[in-house]
Amino acid sequence: DIQMTQSPSTLSASAGDRVTITCRASQSVSDWLAWYQQKPGKAPKLLIYKASTLESGVPSRFSGSGSGTEFTLTISSLQPDDFATYYCQQYDTNYTFGQGTKLEIK
């Protein structure tokens, strides 16, 4: 099974900051990589798929990059609404989620 490792597990930042979350796959997943945002008590929301394609309606301050085994999610200028937990997911071979990154207010 493909394992996904996210870092960091927790990230403290302030509004306006630029932040980056990293996701590593245990083997190549090409660009079959998605990112989700989840807020407490809510279902996850798809942000990015195919490593870098922004889902419709997602603000352009979110961006994704990478291929193979290394991927990043970048938020260019944090807004108050962005404080949430983020998950990566490979969908090259079945599906595997990363363990999550909690983005909290510094």
Add this chain to the structure above:
Amino acid sequence: EVQLVESGGALVKPGGSLRLSCVASGFNFSNAWMNWVRQAPGKGLEWVARIKGKIDGGTTDYAAPVKGRFAIFKDESKKSLFLQMNSLETEDTALYYCTLDGGRMVDAPNDYWGQGTLVTVSS
């Protein structure tokens, strides 16, 4: 408008069985790839099972922890997705989400989610 509405969650004893349902609307149910994804209390997301669309063979795949115990299937006449869960373990306690792949764009996974249904396995 795509809608996914789960039901069937309950408190069940270890070793017991439960069937979850997800009523779907607003898309081509027969050819849809759909999943069950779970989240244990305070924990991360875990993919459970997937069924491919009829046009792709309708085949199923399972995560290792549930293989042989859970079964995902569709009833097209009811436009419903099911998860039959047998030999339940305490580690199966979670909120179970029904999801749709490619609801908006063909290469997008899990772009629609239901609200979840809670399964608690405890003696």
